Amino acid sequence: MKLPREVIIGKNVLERVPEVCGELRLGKKVLIVTGETTYRIAGGRLASLMNDSFEVEIEKIGEASEKNVKNVVDISKKIKADFIIAAGGGRVIDVAKLASKIVGIEFVSIPTAASHDGIASAIASIKNSRGVTSRAAEPPIAVVADTEIIKSSPYRLLASGCGDVISKYTSVKDWMLAKQVKDEEISEYSIAMSEMAAEIIVQAENEIPQRGEAAIRKVIKALISCGVAMSIAGSSRPASGSEHKFSHALDILTEKPALHGEQCAVGSIMAMYLHGGDWREVRDALKNIGAPTTAEELDIDSRLIVDALVSAKKIKPHRYTILEHLNINKDKAEKAARYTGVIE
Numbered sequence: 001m002k003l004p005r006e007v008i009i010g011k012n013v014l015e016r017v018p019e020v021c022g023e024l025r026l027g028k029k030v031l032i033v034t035g036e037t038t039y040r041i042a043g044g045r046l047a048s049l050m051n052d053s054f055e056v057e058i059e060k061i062g063e064a065s066e067k068n069v070k071n072v073v074d075i076s077k078k079i080k081a082d083f084i085i086a087a088g089g090g091r092v093i094d095v096a097k098l099a100s101k102i103v104g105i106e107f108v109s110i111p112t113a114a115s116h117d118g119i120a121s122a123i124a125s126i127k128n129s130r131g132v133t134s135r136a137a138e139p140p141i142a143v144v145a146d147t148e149i150i151k152s153s154p155y156r157l158l159a160s161g162c163g164d165v166i167s168k169y170t171s172v173k174d175w176m177l178a179k180q181v182k183d184e185e186i187s188e189y190s191i192a193m194s195e196m197a198a199e200i201i202v203q204a205e206n207e208i209p210q211r212g213e214a215a216i217r218k219v220i221k222a223l224i225s226c227g228v229a230m231s232i233a234g235s236s237r238p239a240s241g242s243e244h245k246f247s248h249a250l251d252i253l254t255e256k257p258a259l260h261g262e263q264c265a266v267g268s269i270m271a272m273y274l275h276g277g278d279w280r281e282v283r284d285a286l287k288n289i290g291a292p293t294t295a296e297e298l299d300i301d302s303r304l305i306v307d308a309l310v311s312a313k314k315i316k317p318h319r320y321t322i323l324e325h326l327n328i329n330k331d332k333a334e335k336a337a338r339y340t341g342v343i344e
Protein backbone atom coordinates (compact mmCIF):
# COMPACT_ATOMS: atom_id res chain seq x y z
CA MET A 1 0.00 0.00 0.00
CA LYS A 2 1.38 3.38 -1.03
CA LEU A 3 0.36 6.51 0.85
CA PRO A 4 1.40 10.17 0.68
CA ARG A 5 4.37 10.83 2.95
CA GLU A 6 3.53 14.44 3.66
CA VAL A 7 0.12 16.09 3.87
CA ILE A 8 0.04 19.79 4.67
CA ILE A 9 -3.24 21.68 4.94
CA GLY A 10 -3.56 25.32 5.97
CA LYS A 11 -3.44 29.01 5.19
CA ASN A 12 -0.70 30.06 2.78
CA VAL A 13 1.04 26.68 2.92
CA LEU A 14 1.92 27.12 -0.77
CA GLU A 15 5.00 28.91 0.52
CA ARG A 16 6.15 25.70 2.14
CA VAL A 17 6.29 23.68 -1.06
CA PRO A 18 10.03 24.32 -1.74
CA GLU A 19 10.87 23.23 1.83
CA VAL A 20 8.72 20.08 1.52
CA CYS A 21 10.28 19.11 -1.82
CA GLY A 22 13.74 19.69 -0.35
CA GLU A 23 13.06 17.55 2.72
CA LEU A 24 11.69 14.74 0.59
CA ARG A 25 14.87 14.91 -1.55
CA LEU A 26 12.94 14.84 -4.77
CA GLY A 27 15.78 16.27 -6.88
CA LYS A 28 16.57 19.59 -8.53
CA LYS A 29 14.66 19.61 -11.77
CA VAL A 30 10.91 20.06 -11.49
CA LEU A 31 8.15 20.21 -14.07
CA ILE A 32 5.17 22.20 -12.82
CA VAL A 33 1.98 21.12 -14.55
CA THR A 34 -0.80 23.66 -14.28
CA GLY A 35 -3.80 25.07 -16.18
CA GLU A 36 -4.49 28.48 -17.73
CA THR A 37 -6.61 29.74 -14.83
CA THR A 38 -4.82 27.80 -12.11
CA TYR A 39 -1.51 29.25 -13.32
CA ARG A 40 -2.80 32.66 -12.30
CA ILE A 41 -4.17 31.36 -9.00
CA ALA A 42 -1.28 29.17 -7.87
CA GLY A 43 1.02 27.86 -10.63
CA GLY A 44 2.76 31.14 -11.35
CA ARG A 45 3.34 32.00 -7.70
CA LEU A 46 4.57 28.47 -7.05
CA ALA A 47 7.05 28.72 -9.95
CA SER A 48 8.60 31.86 -8.52
CA LEU A 49 8.77 30.30 -5.04
CA MET A 50 10.47 27.20 -6.46
CA ASN A 51 12.88 29.19 -8.66
CA ASP A 52 15.23 29.99 -5.80
CA SER A 53 16.27 26.42 -5.13
CA PHE A 54 15.08 24.37 -8.13
CA GLU A 55 15.30 24.35 -11.90
CA VAL A 56 11.72 24.97 -12.95
CA GLU A 57 9.86 24.24 -16.17
CA ILE A 58 6.15 24.99 -16.57
CA GLU A 59 3.61 23.23 -18.74
CA LYS A 60 0.02 24.48 -18.99
CA ILE A 61 -2.57 21.94 -20.01
CA GLY A 62 -6.30 21.87 -20.64
CA GLU A 63 -8.26 18.64 -20.47
CA ALA A 64 -7.23 15.34 -18.85
CA SER A 65 -6.67 13.52 -22.13
CA GLU A 66 -4.26 10.83 -23.25
CA LYS A 67 -2.72 13.40 -25.56
CA ASN A 68 -1.88 15.68 -22.65
CA VAL A 69 -0.51 12.78 -20.60
CA LYS A 70 1.82 11.91 -23.49
CA ASN A 71 2.75 15.56 -23.79
CA VAL A 72 3.74 15.78 -20.10
CA VAL A 73 5.60 12.45 -20.33
CA ASP A 74 7.59 13.69 -23.35
CA ILE A 75 8.50 17.01 -21.72
CA SER A 76 9.49 15.29 -18.45
CA LYS A 77 11.82 12.98 -20.36
CA LYS A 78 13.22 15.74 -22.52
CA ILE A 79 14.14 18.01 -19.63
CA LYS A 80 15.04 14.99 -17.43
CA ALA A 81 12.64 16.12 -14.70
CA ASP A 82 13.32 14.64 -11.26
CA PHE A 83 9.72 15.15 -10.19
CA ILE A 84 6.43 16.73 -11.19
CA ILE A 85 4.23 19.16 -9.27
CA ALA A 86 0.57 19.41 -10.23
CA ALA A 87 -0.82 22.81 -9.27
CA GLY A 88 -4.42 22.90 -10.37
CA GLY A 89 -7.80 21.22 -10.39
CA GLY A 90 -8.77 17.62 -11.01
CA ARG A 91 -7.69 17.53 -14.65
CA VAL A 92 -4.21 18.83 -13.97
CA ILE A 93 -3.74 16.43 -11.07
CA ASP A 94 -4.99 13.45 -13.09
CA VAL A 95 -2.60 14.16 -15.96
CA ALA A 96 0.40 14.70 -13.68
CA LYS A 97 -0.45 11.60 -11.67
CA LEU A 98 -0.47 9.29 -14.66
CA ALA A 99 2.47 10.96 -16.45
CA SER A 100 4.69 10.69 -13.37
CA LYS A 101 3.81 7.01 -13.03
CA ILE A 102 4.73 6.37 -16.70
CA VAL A 103 8.04 8.25 -16.38
CA GLY A 104 8.74 6.64 -12.99
CA ILE A 105 9.17 9.82 -10.95
CA GLU A 106 7.35 11.24 -7.93
CA PHE A 107 4.62 13.85 -8.05
CA VAL A 108 3.37 16.44 -5.57
CA SER A 109 -0.31 17.35 -5.54
CA ILE A 110 -1.30 20.98 -4.99
CA PRO A 111 -5.06 21.19 -5.42
CA THR A 112 -6.55 24.60 -6.17
CA ALA A 113 -10.06 23.31 -5.46
CA ALA A 114 -11.60 20.58 -3.29
CA SER A 115 -13.91 19.22 -5.97
CA HIS A 116 -13.22 15.46 -5.88
CA ASP A 117 -11.19 12.76 -4.18
CA GLY A 118 -8.53 12.54 -6.90
CA ILE A 119 -6.42 14.96 -4.80
CA ALA A 120 -4.61 12.10 -3.08
CA SER A 121 -5.78 8.92 -4.79
CA ALA A 122 -3.80 6.50 -6.95
CA ILE A 123 -6.40 6.58 -9.72
CA ALA A 124 -6.44 8.96 -12.67
CA SER A 125 -9.51 9.64 -14.83
CA ILE A 126 -8.31 10.16 -18.38
CA LYS A 127 -10.29 10.91 -21.51
CA ASN A 128 -9.73 8.90 -24.66
CA SER A 129 -11.72 8.19 -27.79
CA ARG A 130 -14.01 5.77 -25.91
CA GLY A 131 -14.92 8.14 -23.08
CA VAL A 132 -13.32 8.51 -19.68
CA THR A 133 -11.30 5.65 -18.24
CA SER A 134 -9.92 5.13 -14.75
CA ARG A 135 -6.21 4.41 -14.91
CA ALA A 136 -4.02 3.03 -12.15
CA ALA A 137 -1.35 5.51 -11.14
CA GLU A 138 0.53 6.25 -7.91
CA PRO A 139 -0.68 8.45 -5.08
CA PRO A 140 1.21 11.74 -4.66
CA ILE A 141 4.29 11.67 -2.44
CA ALA A 142 3.01 14.90 -0.88
CA VAL A 143 -0.22 16.87 -0.82
CA VAL A 144 -0.07 20.57 -0.06
CA ALA A 145 -3.55 22.06 0.20
CA ASP A 146 -3.59 25.81 0.69
CA THR A 147 -6.92 26.71 2.24
CA GLU A 148 -6.71 30.34 1.08
CA ILE A 149 -6.47 29.21 -2.54
CA ILE A 150 -9.20 26.58 -2.15
CA LYS A 151 -11.47 29.05 -0.37
CA SER A 152 -11.24 31.47 -3.28
CA SER A 153 -12.30 28.85 -5.84
CA PRO A 154 -15.99 28.82 -6.88
CA TYR A 155 -18.27 27.40 -4.15
CA ARG A 156 -19.76 24.98 -6.66
CA LEU A 157 -16.46 23.08 -6.69
CA LEU A 158 -16.40 22.69 -2.92
CA ALA A 159 -20.03 21.55 -2.86
CA SER A 160 -19.18 19.03 -5.57
CA GLY A 161 -16.31 17.70 -3.45
CA CYS A 162 -18.77 17.22 -0.58
CA GLY A 163 -21.05 15.35 -2.97
CA ASP A 164 -18.23 13.01 -3.94
CA VAL A 165 -17.57 12.26 -0.25
CA ILE A 166 -21.24 11.81 0.73
CA SER A 167 -21.68 9.41 -2.20
CA LYS A 168 -19.32 6.98 -0.42
CA TYR A 169 -22.27 5.87 1.70
CA THR A 170 -23.54 3.92 -1.26
CA SER A 171 -20.08 2.90 -2.58
CA VAL A 172 -19.62 1.13 0.72
CA LYS A 173 -23.09 -0.40 0.67
CA ASP A 174 -22.42 -1.77 -2.82
CA TRP A 175 -19.15 -3.31 -1.69
CA MET A 176 -20.78 -4.99 1.31
CA LEU A 177 -23.51 -6.28 -0.98
CA ALA A 178 -20.85 -7.79 -3.26
CA LYS A 179 -19.30 -9.46 -0.23
CA GLN A 180 -22.66 -10.91 0.77
CA VAL A 181 -23.75 -12.07 -2.67
CA LYS A 182 -20.49 -12.68 -4.56
CA ASP A 183 -18.20 -13.36 -1.61
CA GLU A 184 -16.01 -10.50 -2.73
CA GLU A 185 -13.16 -9.69 -0.39
CA ILE A 186 -13.65 -6.45 1.52
CA SER A 187 -11.39 -4.26 3.60
CA GLU A 188 -13.06 -3.23 6.84
CA TYR A 189 -10.45 -0.57 7.40
CA SER A 190 -11.06 1.21 4.14
CA ILE A 191 -14.82 0.88 4.53
CA ALA A 192 -14.59 2.53 7.95
CA MET A 193 -12.49 5.38 6.53
CA SER A 194 -14.87 6.04 3.66
CA GLU A 195 -17.91 6.00 5.91
CA MET A 196 -16.26 8.23 8.45
CA ALA A 197 -15.40 10.78 5.75
CA ALA A 198 -19.04 10.84 4.60
CA GLU A 199 -20.22 11.13 8.21
CA ILE A 200 -17.97 14.10 8.92
CA ILE A 201 -19.26 15.98 5.88
CA VAL A 202 -22.90 15.27 6.77
CA GLN A 203 -22.29 16.52 10.30
CA ALA A 204 -20.81 19.72 8.89
CA GLU A 205 -23.65 20.28 6.40
CA ASN A 206 -24.62 23.65 7.86
CA GLU A 207 -21.09 24.82 8.49
CA ILE A 208 -19.66 24.16 5.01
CA PRO A 209 -21.65 26.84 3.09
CA GLN A 210 -20.10 29.52 5.33
CA ARG A 211 -16.69 28.47 4.01
CA GLY A 212 -14.83 29.00 7.27
CA GLU A 213 -11.27 27.75 7.62
CA ALA A 214 -12.32 24.76 9.77
CA ALA A 215 -15.00 23.69 7.30
CA ILE A 216 -12.65 23.88 4.31
CA ARG A 217 -10.11 21.78 6.19
CA LYS A 218 -12.77 19.18 6.94
CA VAL A 219 -13.67 18.83 3.27
CA ILE A 220 -10.01 18.54 2.21
CA LYS A 221 -9.29 15.95 4.91
CA ALA A 222 -12.36 13.97 3.96
CA LEU A 223 -11.31 13.92 0.30
CA ILE A 224 -7.78 12.86 1.22
CA SER A 225 -9.19 10.14 3.53
CA CYS A 226 -11.15 8.73 0.60
CA GLY A 227 -7.94 8.59 -1.44
CA VAL A 228 -6.19 6.83 1.42
CA ALA A 229 -9.13 4.40 1.78
CA MET A 230 -8.61 3.44 -1.88
CA SER A 231 -4.88 2.96 -1.32
CA ILE A 232 -5.59 0.69 1.65
CA ALA A 233 -8.12 -1.30 -0.36
CA GLY A 234 -5.83 -1.47 -3.39
CA SER A 235 -8.76 -0.44 -5.59
CA SER A 236 -11.37 2.30 -5.92
CA ARG A 237 -14.00 -0.02 -4.36
CA PRO A 238 -14.50 1.92 -1.09
CA ALA A 239 -15.01 5.15 -3.01
CA SER A 240 -16.81 4.14 -6.16
CA GLY A 241 -19.98 2.07 -6.49
CA SER A 242 -23.27 2.30 -8.37
CA GLU A 243 -23.40 6.10 -8.00
CA HIS A 244 -20.00 6.42 -9.71
CA LYS A 245 -21.04 4.06 -12.49
CA PHE A 246 -24.09 6.28 -12.95
CA SER A 247 -21.88 9.37 -13.17
CA HIS A 248 -19.56 7.72 -15.72
CA ALA A 249 -22.60 6.69 -17.77
CA LEU A 250 -23.82 10.31 -17.71
CA ASP A 251 -20.39 11.48 -18.89
CA ILE A 252 -20.84 9.28 -21.95
CA LEU A 253 -24.52 10.10 -22.58
CA THR A 254 -24.56 13.85 -22.11
CA GLU A 255 -22.83 16.46 -24.15
CA LYS A 256 -22.49 18.76 -21.20
CA PRO A 257 -22.05 16.67 -18.03
CA ALA A 258 -22.25 18.30 -14.61
CA LEU A 259 -19.30 18.04 -12.19
CA HIS A 260 -18.17 14.56 -11.14
CA GLY A 261 -19.09 15.01 -7.47
CA GLU A 262 -22.47 16.51 -8.36
CA GLN A 263 -23.41 13.57 -10.57
CA CYS A 264 -22.18 11.00 -8.04
CA ALA A 265 -24.19 12.73 -5.32
CA VAL A 266 -27.44 12.59 -7.29
CA GLY A 267 -26.63 8.98 -8.20
CA SER A 268 -26.13 8.25 -4.54
CA ILE A 269 -29.62 9.50 -3.60
CA MET A 270 -31.15 6.99 -6.03
CA ALA A 271 -28.71 4.21 -5.12
CA MET A 272 -29.52 4.69 -1.44
CA TYR A 273 -33.23 4.38 -2.26
CA LEU A 274 -32.53 1.16 -4.19
CA HIS A 275 -30.56 -0.18 -1.22
CA GLY A 276 -33.55 0.55 1.01
CA GLY A 277 -31.46 2.99 3.04
CA ASP A 278 -32.10 6.50 4.32
CA TRP A 279 -31.93 8.35 0.99
CA ARG A 280 -33.63 11.41 2.49
CA GLU A 281 -30.67 11.93 4.82
CA VAL A 282 -28.35 11.90 1.80
CA ARG A 283 -30.58 14.30 -0.14
CA ASP A 284 -31.07 16.70 2.77
CA ALA A 285 -27.36 16.88 3.52
CA LEU A 286 -26.66 17.70 -0.12
CA LYS A 287 -29.42 20.33 -0.10
CA ASN A 288 -28.05 21.98 3.01
CA ILE A 289 -24.57 22.07 1.52
CA GLY A 290 -25.94 23.54 -1.69
CA ALA A 291 -25.11 20.63 -4.00
CA PRO A 292 -27.61 19.61 -6.69
CA THR A 293 -30.17 16.92 -5.88
CA THR A 294 -32.29 16.91 -9.05
CA ALA A 295 -31.92 16.49 -12.80
CA GLU A 296 -32.97 20.09 -13.22
CA GLU A 297 -30.25 21.32 -10.88
CA LEU A 298 -27.71 19.19 -12.75
CA ASP A 299 -29.07 20.77 -15.93
CA ILE A 300 -29.45 17.30 -17.42
CA ASP A 301 -32.50 15.97 -19.22
CA SER A 302 -34.68 13.61 -17.10
CA ARG A 303 -34.62 11.02 -19.86
CA LEU A 304 -30.81 10.86 -19.68
CA ILE A 305 -30.92 10.34 -15.90
CA VAL A 306 -33.01 7.22 -16.44
CA ASP A 307 -30.88 6.06 -19.38
CA ALA A 308 -27.70 6.53 -17.36
CA LEU A 309 -29.06 4.54 -14.43
CA VAL A 310 -29.88 1.67 -16.80
CA SER A 311 -26.67 1.77 -18.84
CA ALA A 312 -24.48 2.19 -15.73
CA LYS A 313 -24.39 -1.61 -15.52
CA LYS A 314 -22.17 -1.59 -18.62
CA ILE A 315 -19.56 0.55 -16.87
CA LYS A 316 -17.04 -1.64 -15.03
CA PRO A 317 -19.32 -4.70 -15.40
CA HIS A 318 -17.17 -6.73 -13.01
CA ARG A 319 -18.05 -4.31 -10.21
CA TYR A 320 -21.17 -5.76 -8.59
CA THR A 321 -23.54 -3.13 -7.19
CA ILE A 322 -27.21 -2.69 -6.37
CA LEU A 323 -27.82 -1.93 -10.07
CA GLU A 324 -26.78 -5.46 -11.08
CA HIS A 325 -28.36 -6.96 -7.99
CA LEU A 326 -31.81 -5.56 -8.82
CA ASN A 327 -31.20 -5.85 -12.55
CA ILE A 328 -32.24 -2.26 -13.06
CA ASN A 329 -34.30 -1.73 -16.19
CA LYS A 330 -36.02 1.37 -17.51
CA ASP A 331 -39.11 0.98 -15.31
CA LYS A 332 -37.19 0.45 -12.11
CA ALA A 333 -34.79 3.29 -12.92
CA GLU A 334 -37.63 5.66 -13.64
CA LYS A 335 -39.41 4.71 -10.44
CA ALA A 336 -36.26 5.31 -8.36
CA ALA A 337 -35.62 8.67 -10.03
CA ARG A 338 -39.21 9.82 -9.58
CA TYR A 339 -39.67 8.56 -6.04
CA THR A 340 -36.56 10.35 -4.84
CA GLY A 341 -37.57 13.53 -6.64
CA VAL A 342 -34.51 13.46 -8.91
CA ILE A 343 -36.88 13.71 -11.86
CA GLU A 344 -40.43 15.05 -11.89
Ligand SMILES: [Zn+2]
Pocket residue numbers: 116117164239244260261264
Ligand atom coordinates in the same frame (compact mmCIF):
# COMPACT_ATOMS: atom_id res chain seq x y z
ZN1 LIG B 1 -15.57 10.23 -7.09
